[in-house]
Amino acid sequence: MIETIRPLNIEELRAAVAGAAERALPLEILGRGSKRDLGRPVEAQAVIDLSRLAGIRLYEPEELVLKAGAGTSMAEIEAVIAQRGQVLAFEPPDLAPLYGGAAGSGSIGGTIACNLAGPRRLKAGAARDHFLGFAAVSGRGEIFKAGGRVVKNVTGYDLPKLLAGSHGTLAVMTEVTLRVHPAPETVRTLILVGLDDARAVEAMAVALGSPHEISGAAHLPPGEAGSSAVDRIAETGTGVTALRVEGPPASVSYRVGALEAWLRRFGVPSLTLDPAESAILWREIRDVRSFAAARLDPRMPLWRLSVPPSEGPRIVAAIQAARPGARHLYDWGGGLVWLALPHAPDAHAGLVRGALQTQAGSQAGHATLIRAEASVRRAVPVFEPEAPALAALSRRVKAAFDPLSILNRGRMG
Known part of the structure; x- marks a missing residue:
């Protein structure tokens, strides 16, 4: 024992x-x-x-x-x-x-x-x-x-x-x-309704590049939007792109209106969530509630990809083409992708990390296996494998603090 x-x-x-x-x-x-x-x-x-x-x-x-x-x-x-x-x-x-x-x-x-x-x-x-x-x-x-x-x-x-x-x-x-x-005095969220992944990432980039100071930018595909506890989000029946604006009430009201005009070029309907609805939605996004064990088969491996936003839709499309049951959502303006895949003994590690390779042969970000069965996490690298020079540096740091490797041995590799 x-x-x-x-x-x-x-x-x-x-x-x-x-x-x-x-x-x-x-x-x-x-x-x-x-x-x-x-x-x-x-x-x-x-x-x-x-x-x-x-x-x-x-x-x-x-x-x-x-x-x-x-x-x-x-x-x-x-x-x-x-x-x-x-x-x-x-x-x-x-x-x-x-x-x-x-x-x-x-x-x-x-x-x-x-x-x-x-x-x-x-x-x-x-x-x-x-x-x-x-x-x-x-x-x-x-x-x-x-x-x-x-x-x-x-x-x-x-x-x-x-x-x-x-x-x-x-x-x-x-x-x-x-x-x-x-804490921000108030918060509102501008929702763009019906954009696909690529256009959503483009819209988030435009919003983040605007002068309207966005504090959150996320995109929920139809399946994830439909599971939201915010009725107006769930009832859209399609994907939603959420842009959060925080601050003094007068400033927030002005910036939301200006942002809506700024994004009219995308030609899709929009709606604005009040503070209470915004709090619920961003808590769901923050905690990845649609992928919680109670809502999703906990055997489904869950990956967290950190990528250049422009690469996210390509990477997700490549993975979904190979595994149609994959589910996903975007946070951090498209730079963070949460990806749930069908159960597999290797958590589809080769597929996920292979999709991060660009046509030029470089690495477009990194992938972390956030959730999987213990046997799977023993069999595949959970964290992105380090380059040899960085791995050697990590070993020296570890040896300086914990020379016998008694603290959480094996957790990171």
């Missing part, structure tokens, strides 16, 4: 990791476990559960800074800062339902470790861009800290950016410090 260790403080965590290092005992690191199936299955003989290292340690709304234990739930953090009219600007997605978990069950530590960001990433940046500092224990069993409470306090190596996206393979974070932002 695998032992589960639930430290109460950083000293207990240090002792647990140091003891594991002495025995070369591999550990699985969990915040609250909501993203346990993201990445390759971990090879572990014990589990470090950080759920007791929770709670908001410091919150200064006037200084736009928050510090919390790594095991603190995202739901708690978002509720507390919402009371003061603030948000996490990178709009972290709640991926727990993709794996059959309860909505809101993720932790702030897991969110940062996976560098997750939602639709506002194209305007506000990724999680790492709002990650100011942390306390952690390395794979050597050593306590260390990095960063500070404001960006100008960060000197030397920017370790927060290194740990964001490391999936718990470099160190075990015990607390994180983040920048928060004022």
Whole structure:
């Protein structure tokens, strides 16, 4: 039976990791476990559960800074800062339902470790861009800290950016410090109805290149639009292209009207969602709700493609021609493609990564296998294979933080 260790403080965590290092005992690191199936299955003989290292340690709304234990739930953090009219600007997605978990069950530590960001990433940046500092224990069993409470306090190596996206393979974070932002005063969403993928990506590029400051740009094909909880979206019976505008009410009203005129060249009907409808739609897009395990066969592999927006429709068309049952949607102005495919022992990895090759022989982006059965995730590269020079650098970084590779062994490769 695998032992589960639930430290109460950083000293207990240090002792647990140091003891594991002495025995070369591999550990699985969990915040609250909501993203346990993201990445390759971990090879572990014990589990470090950080759920007791929770709670908001410091919150200064006037200084736009928050510090919390790594095991603190995202739901708690978002509720507390919402009371003061603030948000996490990178709009972290709640991926727990993709794996059959309860909505809101993720932790702030897991969110940062996976560098997750939602639709506002194209305007506000990724999680790492709002990650100011942390306390952690390395794979050597050593306590260390990095960063500070404001960006100008960060000197030397920017370790927060290194740990964001490391999936718990470099160190075990015990607390994180983040920048928060004022919430938009209001939000509205301009919807273009009936564009195909290629024209939708073109329209999103035109909107993002306009002076009207778009904070979200996504395209839902007919099947995904039809599953929306926003009645006016579901009732269109076709694909919809969503463009979000946020800010002071007068500004938002003017910009939505100007944007609608700006996009009239595409010759399709449009409608405008009010703030409540907008909140529902962008939460669905943020969390990829139409692909949640409760709505889709959880055995269907789910891929996340990061591509140049102009390449997205070509890549999706090539994959759908080979696998007609594929489903997809676009976020980040077309730069992010979510792709669900029929079940296969290899998750169609060859097809997906082959479609990323351009006619000139270069690589058009990269693909990550976000969800698949454990046997599949053991058999294929979950993350995009690194070039030899980059892989060698990654190994040296890993050796510096975790020389015995006891932290989340195997998760990233």
